[in-house]
Amino acid sequence: MVRIGLDQVVAVVNDIPALPQIMIRVMKLTEDPDSTVQDINNVITQDQALTARVLRLANSAYYGFPRRINTVTEATVLLGFQTIRSIVLAASVNDLLSKEVSGYALAPGELWRHSQATAITARYLARVLKMKNADQVYTAGLLHDIGKVVLNHYLEENYHEVTDKVETEKISFLQAESEVLAFDHAMVGAKVADKWNLPPELVEAIAFHHAPEKAELNPLLTAVVHVADAMVMMMGIGLGVDGLAYPLSQPALDRLGLSPADIERMIAGLTDILADENSFLL
Template identity: 30%
Template sequence: MTTIVPTGEMVIGRRGLLKAFLSSCVGLAIYDRGNKLGGMLHILLPEPVSAVPDYHLSYYARTGVPALIEGMIEQGASPQSMEAFIAGGALVDHCSPHDLNLNFAHKTLEITLSCLKKYGVSIKMLEASGVNPFCLTFQLETGMCRIEPILLEKATRRVRKRHVGKDSITKTIERLLPVPQIAFNIGQMLADDDIDIATVAAEIKKDQVLSAKILRMCNSSYIGLPRQIASIDQAIVFLGSKLLLQIVITAQIENIFHASEGGYSLCRGGMFHHALATARLCRALAHEQGRIDPEIAYTAGLLHDIGKVVLDQYIADVQPLFYRMIIDHKENSCKVEQEIIGIDHCQAGLMLAKNWDLPDVLKDIMIYHHSPEIAENNREIVNLTYVADVLTNRFMPGLELEKVDTANLQASLNILGLASGSIYDHLAVMADIY
């Protein structure tokens, strides 16, 4: 069985295949051959800026590496017989001097190596830095480890370009169901100050799948509630109306993204998890910035790439060429989409937004999130979404293949009034999205 180890997570075991997709993040696999026990850690950042709960230890090199080693020791492993395999820390095609400020990988690697040395763990393989993302694959039964560039195999097969007509795109959009009416019903209820909890709960319970997803999201470490939530009624009480509505919309958007899995996604649910990570980061940055509504920012992040749902089936048909042009020619994904199929996901997203009659602010985000410098309206939230998208692609590359031009990053931060150093504090919100 293959297990994807997501950002900020740790897995210890004796059987199965572990994989981590890495760019600026660092992946660490450790194996004890004598005890046939292995583990993998997907490190997001070098060290915490404040005290962290136990379930966040694996986000950071300073706390995660000792946690992995100690966890293996508890299961009978010995540091003296451990071997370490390290990958990641790539800069991923920096396009501007400012982009170097986001390169935390060097410090992450430094702390990782220091922790391994402290425990006396030998390093068997190290493939770090550079500009290409990696896939770290680790077989727990044998300790065999491979470190390979992401998508090397997919990028080698040759296919022809396939321009897609407007009629085909329109038909695809017409087949996509908008966010279900139940989500809007719940939104209207929550906006009514006189509505009672039982009525809202009854509306949610009409959809068993939605109810299950709400409970799953409520009990995630991202929400961080003080107790386990076992019912929709409890969820409403503990979450409050804004957060509950956010979770309802997220659960419904997950269905839309999961309907398309063949083109952009590098793993199951890749497009949705990218959207969710971007949404969380948008919300965190909006809180710091202070002028943008955090809930609107969250929705912006969640929907910014919705055009990919429209194009996914067409990208699937030309997938190797799409990957090869991004990897070999270092083109941003919109240019590649235009060249290969004749339309990019920003344009497709705008078409979908018009079909669904979404607000103008979301239309601007969909069309301009790769080119915020030309947005005339809603400039702050467009730039915020762009910044969050850049960071999500930088630190969580294994979800979907997308190349975002970072040349406008400093200008966007200036517009928002955010300092690059403050970004570090918010990156942990992208973890725990699975």
């Protein structure tokens, strides 16, 4: 039994790097109605690597522009402030999510792939369901498992204890995780999002991505992230040690008005989009 205390979790969350300065400036600019496309361009293009990643994502099959987007200015005009913001965030957390997460048996790049696939799937669902805030949905999908990066350290030598519990006691991975560690990755992920000053609805969606019926602020957002995560697990992307050891919430499916047949159809519709490496190899 490893059982870590709250102070240890706080210490580890404190070790999580702050959002890069550029990301913070982009967040401020995209919230300010007086900002111009030029302002945003000036901030992003200060960082060449970030600029290259943003352009690669903007040109991915997911956004589906018929011709090449060559500059950040063009990307901002064509995709809009909210979408540019969510793309810059993806480019900013790429390194953090790309590390090996051995406590969950995720090879380097696997958590990133899982996170980005969930973000794309969630945004796709948001579009199908005609939700207003598709970019917030994308961001919640992107960050839903970020707590794994923090808990990784504690789970490394003990994940067999968690998987054995899942096996023998027939409980969900999340429950086993919190019985062994006293914390689960959803709770810890919410602390990271809070540290980054992300909106409370987003913090909630991360906290309850495995228990969407507990969401109060924005149950729809949480349900979409939950179902997108389940779809990505069904597709086998970034399964890791926890694999399919989470129940799919029927109330979440009901909230979205989706049947199992709809889910299958949407998985088929996503195959081409998720096959485009421009979304993953940043």
